[in-house]
Amino acid sequence: MRKKRILAALTALALSAGLTVVPAKAAFTDTAGHWAEGAITKWSEQYGIINGYEDGTFRPDASITRGAFAGILDRFLKYQAVSPAETFSDTAGTYWEQQILKLHAAGVYLGNNGQALAGDTITRQQAVTMIARAFGVTGTSTALPYTDAADIASYAQAPLAEMTARGYITDCADGRFRPTEPITRAEIVNILNNMVTVLVQTSAVYSAPVEGTLMINASEGAYLKGMSISGDLIVAPGVTGPVVLEYVTVGGTVRNFSNVELTVIADTSKPEQTPGGSTGQQPSAGIQPSEVYTPSPTTGEYITYSGKQYPVYAGVEPNRFAQNDFIWDPVHPDRLMYVGGACSTSFGIDVSAYQNRECENNTIDWQAVRNDGVEFAMVRIGLRGTSTGAIHADAFYKQNIEGAMAAGIQTGVYFFAQAITVEEAIEEADFVLSLLEGHQINGPVAYDWEMHDSSYRVYGTTPEMATACAIAFCRRIEEAGYKAMVYAGQYVSYVKYDQGALAPYLSWYPEYKSASSEKLYPTLYYQMDYWQFSSSCAIAGIGDGRTTKVDANIRFNW
Numbered sequence: 001m002r003k004k005r006i007l008a009a010l011t012a013l014a015l016s017a018g019l020t021v022v023p024a025k026a027a028f029t030d031t032a033g034h035w036a037e038g039a040i041t042k043w044s045e046q047y048g049i050i051n052g053y054e055d056g057t058f059r060p061d062a063s064i065t066r067g068a069f070a071g072i073l074d075r076f077l078k079y080q081a082v083s084p085a086e087t088f089s090d091t092a093g094t095y096w097e098q099q100i101l102k103l104h105a106a107g108v109y110l111g112n113n114g115q116a117l118a119g120d121t122i123t124r125q126q127a128v129t130m131i132a133r134a135f136g137v138t139g140t141s142t143a144l145p146y147t148d149a150a151d152i153a154s155y156a157q158a159p160l161a162e163m164t165a166r167g168y169i170t171d172c173a174d175g176r177f178r179p180t181e182p183i184t185r186a187e188i189v190n191i192l193n194n195m196v197t198v199l200v201q202t203s204a205v206y207s208a209p210v211e212g213t214l215m216i217n218a219s220e221g222a223y224l225k226g227m228s229i230s231g232d233l234i235v236a237p238g239v240t241g242p243v244v245l246e247y248v249t250v251g252g253t254v255r256n257f258s259n260v261e262l263t264v265i266a267d268t269s270k271p272e273q274t275p276g277g278s279t280g281q282q283p284s285a286g287i288q289p290s291e292v293y294t295p296s297p298t299t300g301e302y303i304t305y306s307g308k309q310y311p312v313y314a315g316v317e318p319n320r321f322a323q324n325d326f327i328w329d330p331v332h333p334d335r336l337m338y339v340g341g342a343c344s345t346s347f348g349i350d351v352s353a354y355q356n357r358e359c360e361n362n363t364i365d366w367q368a369v370r371n372d373g374v375e376f377a378m379v380r381i382g383l384r385g386t387s388t389g390a391i392h393a394d395a396f397y398k399q400n401i402e403g404a405m406a407a408g409i410q411t412g413v414y415f416f417a418q419a420i421t422v423e424e425a426i427e428e429a430d431f432v433l434s435l436l437e438g439h440q441i442n443g444p445v446a447y448d449w450e451m452h453d454s455s456y457r458v459y460g461t462t463p464e465m466a467t468a469c470a471i472a473f474c475r476r477i478e479e480a481g482y483k484a485m486v487y488a489g490q491y492v493s494y495v496k497y498d499q500g501a502l503a504p505y506l507s508w509y510p511e512y513k514s515a516s517s518e519k520l521y522p523t524l525y526y527q528m529d530y531w532q533f534s535s536s537c538a539i540a541g542i543g544d545g546r547t548t549k550v551d552a553n554i555r556f557n558w
Helices: 002-010 037-046 066-077 097-105 124-134 154-165 185-195 366-371 397-406 422-436 463-479 490-496
Strands: 198-200 214-216 222-229 233-235 243-250 254-256 298-305 308-313 326-328 336-338 344-351 376-384 391-393 410-417 445-449 484-487 506-510 530-537 550-557
Touching: 037 185, 066 097, 066 124, 066 185, 124 154, 124 185, 154 530, 214 222, 233 243, 298 490, 336 550, 344 410, 344 530, 366 397, 376 397, 376 422, 376 550, 391 422, 397 410, 410 422, 410 463, 410 484, 422 445, 422 463, 445 463, 463 484, 463 490
Parallel strands: 198 214, 214 233, 222 243, 233 254, 344 376, 376 410, 410 445, 445 484, 484 506, 506 530
Antiparallel strands: 298 308, 326 336, 344 550, 376 391, 530 550
16 A cells, blocks of 8 residues: 555656756856766765855865764765764764764764764775775775775775775775875765765655666655666665565665665565565575484573574583683784683684785795794685676685695685585585695685675575585585585674584684784684684785785684
């Protein structure tokens, strides 16, 4: 009935009224001929996301405060939840207080030592990081193709790498990112323009095809009908009314940040969504999880993660570590040392083609790596694409295996998995085994199944299927005579995996620490065999040995 009322009231409206992007004459006295003129017109005059001044200027090259930037993101996403007024010590009564508290509730605006610093100028790296958080932009990209990459703060490196990889950052023609410089109003508009092609701000029926990404932020909901979107479909957190997709195809992914469930009258091409909406459909044919394993018993206790409770599996050893078990190495300040005394440890790294490409002739100096104290290495042997599902070998896996083994480093391999069926997991294992033919390794073979956001093909995979895929891979690996290991962070460990069923295999857990970390131990409820504690360690023989980022690990030898 709600859908019919929307249609009846809005059929007479122009289908694309107020939404089509049309180049217009500059509405401001200072934007004619500016490099961002078109984007400024679109996002100021058409959508009203970033406004001009009363004197008729836009001031495209002016900086902006942290508070005003929060206002822009709030107008874009229309956040609903608000953090307590006392969250920051310096926001009470200030102009941008509500917007800052909304962004804080959404995990976007974190502040600094309890202060929001709303009046401070926001830098380029701060702004890009906040935009990435707001839009859930995460991924595996680590490359920072900027000549001043060494100046980029550690907190901004991963989001900036992914934002760059997706083509959202296009204002660095001279090769520099300029991380600590103030971001300008034009640069903000340019990033938003690169991320979103069309913004739906009303519940009017929309049917015009979109070459790019369409975002809905209409509080009352929206109705998309008989159209195609070549990029992503994003539903903002401020959408509270119904969203209807009638004969809509989406070439990218659906990212639903709202609490409303989408009504799909005809299938979209990729109906997977971020938390808050309905989940994607998984293949029903083929080997079923029940044919692979029997669910493990639980203890009746629960782990609280992201506000939800997940069962504790019986017979799985809990985490033994405590705060005093780890210290920073006085010789290598970016490496943690285990000083607890309950076991011996080894220091190791994991590498992929990303590290090779930072080296002269794409070659890691493995002897220098060994001389720098590295005792074991996990080499990426291959990967399955997060969108296409195609399987590829790592471009440098052969030379990395051979180089590490020749240097006397214990060597294992890992495969970046994206299996959504048991058959695909077996295919991944067989692919790894085929690549290992003719190569000697003396370390484990790890299954690295990750799901960062809805752009990953594994999004929506049920916990039963995810567990079955991991077990199928590991069984195939161990049948071939290798030791299997499962790599998983907290989300996959708690939400997707039956830990009791995976207990027979080694575990590899990532949780990064830095000098500012309050807890220097891994906080996963369960005990792990390997801990990836950093993604930014400097290792001799890889790149320049100072600024090239390498994942660092500790192996616990019980």
